[in-house]
Amino acid sequence: MGSVLSVDDLVFRYRKNGDELFDGLSHDFSPGRMTALTGPSGRGKSTLLYILGLMLTPLSGAVTVGGKVVSTLPDRRRSRFRAEHMGFVFQDAALDPRRQVIDSVIEPALYAGWDRNSAVLRAMELMDMMGVSIRADHRPGEISGGQAQRVAVCRALMNNPKVILADEPTGNLDHENAEIVLSALATIAEDEERTVIIATHDSFVIESSHEVLEL
Template sequence: MLAVQDVRFAYRHGAEELFGGLSCTFTTGAVTAITGASGRGKSTLLYLLGLMLRPTSGAVLLGDIRVDHLPDARRAELRAQRLGFVFQDAALDPARTILDSVVEPALYAGSHRRDVTGRARDLLERLGVAERADHRPGEISGGQAQRVAVARALINSPAVVLADEPTGNLDHDNAAIVLAALRGAARDGAATIIATHDDFVLQHCDQRVEL
């Protein structure tokens, strides 16, 4: 279970608060869309759920444990072991090969490279970019980079998958591949949460949180 209880957030003291005391639970095994107009805090909510920001007030729960106030080292450990994040711009390291980028989160989580390389290649194959494994981000298209970012987010079979506008800059075919992989993560038991304004994505989500 992933949940927020009475969450509010402001980027600085005295700034306008977001969310107004939001409480909701994100269902395991389901795809939940976070929607709302620009500026309502869709990406910010993902960063709170992903333990990259702390709420001004309220709580973030992972399972039965409150996690928003844990020490930074413990939050980083949870991010590595239980969370997968797809950033809006793919955020691939330009100096690393595609395969290295996908494997990297598993190494942070304590796995040995030899134990995860096969899964990384399987994910790249599933997402249609296996032939690019030895390339670098500057040598692939934006749509391919976003599919690589999804593979990277799924490498550890995370309990929670967070995706920030993952189809925002993609054509329909690439968007369908990305969405199928995210829905597959939900079928495997993950709470899959997508910040989106894409009608195509919304049609394939099980739940919706409107900000």
């Protein structure tokens, strides 16, 4: 994967005659930086994340990586690109309530073709880093909301993604857990040259970010 994730002359709308979003937005998201996407409700913060994550296709303009257009790849290649290069964190941790949390963490790695033993070793390293390894064999209903969100961050990092996309990841957290999650994401961006992009209304997230893009 090339070094810079970009949007060029981006325009999007959900319906044929609906309102257009982004007004030809162009922006580079550089490795080693945590960027906060801000702006009023309805301006398209979450939508931009889904476009960057290749889950929505722009009406016009393009998503590029290292100067190569990736937003027009066929569905199968986009899915593979996401699995290999992108990690996702959402406001709701979205852990499978029926399974132990470690099974949710390793899921992206199994999808990408890892063997289970290697995936479990990687998951335990990440969960130890996030202070939740002791909860690996618990189900989501047996851990706190803050712990669940830290588990979700581990899942997002499983495949060593170059890009981490987070949609209001601190929205349901108290300040202490928000600090843990943001510190981890910022450290990963800085120390491992990852691109971290967070859609948020939270002033604490905005103040903790390296860059701010207001929509």
